[in-house]
Amino acid sequence: MISDLPYKEILLLVLGTLSTYLIWRVQYQKEKIKNIENQLSESKFKVYSELVHIIFDVVSGNKTGKKVSNQEIIKRILDIKKNMFLYASDEMFLAFTDWSLELQKPGNNGVDHFKKYFELIKLVRKDMGNKNTKINLDDFMIYLMQNKDEYLLFKEQNNWK
Numbered sequence: 001m002i003s004d005l006p007y008k009e010i011l012l013l014v015l016g017t018l019s020t021y022l023i024w025r026v027q028y029q030k031e032k033i034k035n036i037e038n039q040l041s042e043s044k045f046k047v048y049s050e051l052v053h054i055i056f057d058v059v060s061g062n063k064t065g066k067k068v069s070n071q072e073i074i075k076r077i078l079d080i081k082k083n084m085f086l087y088a089s090d091e092m093f094l095a096f097t098d099w100s101l102e103l104q105k106p107g108n109n110g111v112d113h114f115k116k117y118f119e120l121i122k123l124v125r126k127d128m129g130n131k132n133t134k135i136n137l138d139d140f141m142i143y144l145m146q147n148k149d150e151y152l153l154f155k156e157q158n159n160w161k
Contacts (some may be wrong), residue, residue: 040087041103047083048124055117066144070091076102092127111158114141120151 054076061067077100084096099116118140125133138151145151154160 043083044087044127047080047087048128050080051081051124052121054080055144089123089127092120092123095123111154114144115140 030130031115054073058073079098081096084093088096096115099113101122102113102116105112114138118137121140122133125135138155141154142148142151145154
C-alpha cells in the first residue's frame with residue numbers, strides 16, 4: 001500500500017506550489033521596491049521643481065515688476081533645504097550647500113551665485129534622467145535671460161569669462 005503512493009506526483013505538486021509561491025513573492029518584492037522608487041522620484045521631482053521655480057520666479061518678477069519678497073525667497077530656500085536633506089544625493093546636497101553659501105557671501109555682487117546654481121541645476125538634470133547633458137553656463141544663462149545680447153552685456157559687466 002505504501003508503495004502505491006504517487007511520490008513523483010506529490011513531489012511535483014509540492015515543488016510546483018513552492019515555485020509558484022516563490023515567483024509570487026519575488027514579483028511582490030519587485031513591485032514594492034518599484035513603488036518606493038516611484039515615491040522617491042516623485043519627492044525628488046517636487047524638490048527639484050521648486051529649486052528651478054524659485055530662480056525663474058525671481059527673474060520673471062524682476063522683468064514683470066512683480067518681485068518676490070526676500071522673506072518669501074528665504075522661506076522657499078529653507079523648504080528646499082529641508083527636503084534636499086531627505087531626498088538628494090550627497091553630490092546634490094553639497095552643490096546646494098555651495099550655492100546657498102554663495103548667496104550669503106559678503107561683498108557678493110548678487111550674480112556670481114548663478115554659476116553655483118547652474119552646477120546644481122546640471123546635477124538635477126542628471127539625476128532626473130539627462131545623464132549626458134551638455135548644457136553649459138552660457139546656454140543656461142541665455143535660456144534664463146531669453147536674450148543673447150543682454151546676456152553678453154551681463155557677462156561683460158560682471159567680468160565672467
